[in-house]
Amino acid sequence: MTALLFDWASLLVRWAHVMFGIMWIGTSFYFIWLDASLRKRKDDPDIAGESWQVHGGGFYLAEKYVVAPEKLPAELHWFKYEAYFTWITGFLLLAIIYYWGAETFLIGSASQDMSAEMAVGVSLVSLAVGWIVYDLVCRSPLGNNTTTLAVCVFLMIVVASYFFTHIFSGRAAFLHVGVFIGTIMTANVFFIIIPNQKETVAALLAGKIPDAQFGIQAKQRSLHNNYLTLPVVFMMISNHYPITYGHPSSWLIAVGVVVAGGLLRHFINQHDANELDWKGKVALPASALAVVALIVVSASRLGTGYSEPVEFAEARQIMNKHCISCHSATPTQEGFEDAPAGVMFDTPRDVRKYAAQINAQVVLTDTMPLGNLTEMTKEERDKLGAWVAQGAEIN
Numbered sequence: 001m002t003a004l005l006f007d008w009a010s011l012l013v014r015w016a017h018v019m020f021g022i023m024w025i026g027t028s029f030y031f032i033w034l035d036a037s038l039r040k041r042k043d044d045p046d047i048a049g050e051s052w053q054v055h056g057g058g059f060y061l062a063e064k065y066v067v068a069p070e071k072l073p074a075e076l077h078w079f080k081y082e083a084y085f086t087w088i089t090g091f092l093l094l095a096i097i098y099y100w101g102a103e104t105f106l107i108g109s110a111s112q113d114m115s116a117e118m119a120v121g122v123s124l125v126s127l128a129v130g131w132i133v134y135d136l137v138c139r140s141p142l143g144n145n146t147t148t149l150a151v152c153v154f155l156m157i158v159v160a161s162y163f164f165t166h167i168f169s170g171r172a173a174f175l176h177v178g179v180f181i182g183t184i185m186t187a188n189v190f191f192i193i194i195p196n197q198k199e200t201v202a203a204l205l206a207g208k209i210p211d212a213q214f215g216i217q218a219k220q221r222s223l224h225n226n227y228l229t230l231p232v233v234f235m236m237i238s239n240h241y242p243i244t245y246g247h248p249s250s251w252l253i254a255v256g257v258v259v260a261g262g263l264l265r266h267f268i269n270q271h272d273a274n275e276l277d278w279k280g281k282v283a284l285p286a287s288a289l290a291v292v293a294l295i296v297v298s299a300s301r302l303g304t305g306y307s308e309p310v311e312f313a314e315a316r317q318i319m320n321k322h323c324i325s326c327h328s329a330t331p332t333q334e335g336f337e338d339a340p341a342g343v344m345f346d347t348p349r350d351v352r353k354y355a356a357q358i359n360a361q362v363v364l365t366d367t368m369p370l371g372n373l374t375e376m377t378k379e380e381r382d383k384l385g386a387w388v389a390q391g392a393e394i395n
């Protein structure tokens, strides 16, 4: 029963998280596009530009004010709940999967003696520290130069990736890199962008000229959020791909993703604004090159180093020892009521059916057995890999 409720909780919250994420990223991409699509109008100096659009059979005219209208309309929509709810549902999902199931999912082989409470504590503190350090760096003199600041923020993410991949399980580590960046992005909206917009509006209402500093700071943080969106989305979906997080140097892959995503964003930004310079043009192939580098690094682990023939009987014996306690119609492992992910190895046909996944989870990476609870050896992994490579025969 608990397993059933757990699955439902995780599914429903994930559903909500993806929907809020679509709304946040969707509105954010839309406004970037809108800004880029504005065309000057000669008749009204208060209007920075206008954009004509057609969608769903209707014609729309959006106008952007240079500063703000003289009188604020009674109804003014603030885009902020998309960001807040994306973070809240994401945090809930983190808690349901990785905090509730800390022993299984959060703690990795590198930190097996850590208690569940300790691991959850490390996760929470690291997220808070990440935001505090980021915010201090942005406010420091380093924040005055966009490039210097970008390098600092990037280095912070490198350190965070190294830290997470050396303290949590591979999957949890990748997710934490995403949550770490996502938390900074949401905090940017909550603590900086929205309050600064409110200050600007208040000044306008009071008939004063708003302090330009508010706008400059909000713009800087918006720009960071813009560049960080694509890498975060990658981190969140990479959870299904042990080829990324299962690599022994997975922190390098995480860093590569940030580079590739940032470069791609740079190209898209310049392209949308019709301002492609040589750097923007180079960014696209550079991003593709970074992805190729990622594939090469992830493949550097291929090859099992075992070439003797491996009979099914031997492969099955290894699986019975290391997998069947969880992956069975009737698991014996404490806390498991059903076969996890519906994957079971009770019959030879079941085993054969999952040969490719077994290879991905056990041979190319050491994602399974979870946390290497059963202490599977390298030789056993290689033998299983050889059995798959030799055709995964079951007789």
Ligand code: HEC
Residues within 6 Å of the ligand: 240, 319, 322, 323, 324, 325, 326, 327, 333, 340, 341, 343, 354, 357, 358, 361, 362, 368, 369, 370, 373, 374, 376
């Ligand atoms: C301690 C329990 C446990 C053991 C032992 C275990 N697994 Fe798993 N396995 C899980 C859980 C939990 C999941 C679901 C993970 C998820 O939600 O993505 C899973 C998922 C899988 C998947 C599906 C992954 C996917 O995303 O499609 C495969 C394949 C797999 N395990 C293979 C193995 C093999 C092979 C072994 C033995 C070498 C093994 N597992 C040992 C708990 C276990």
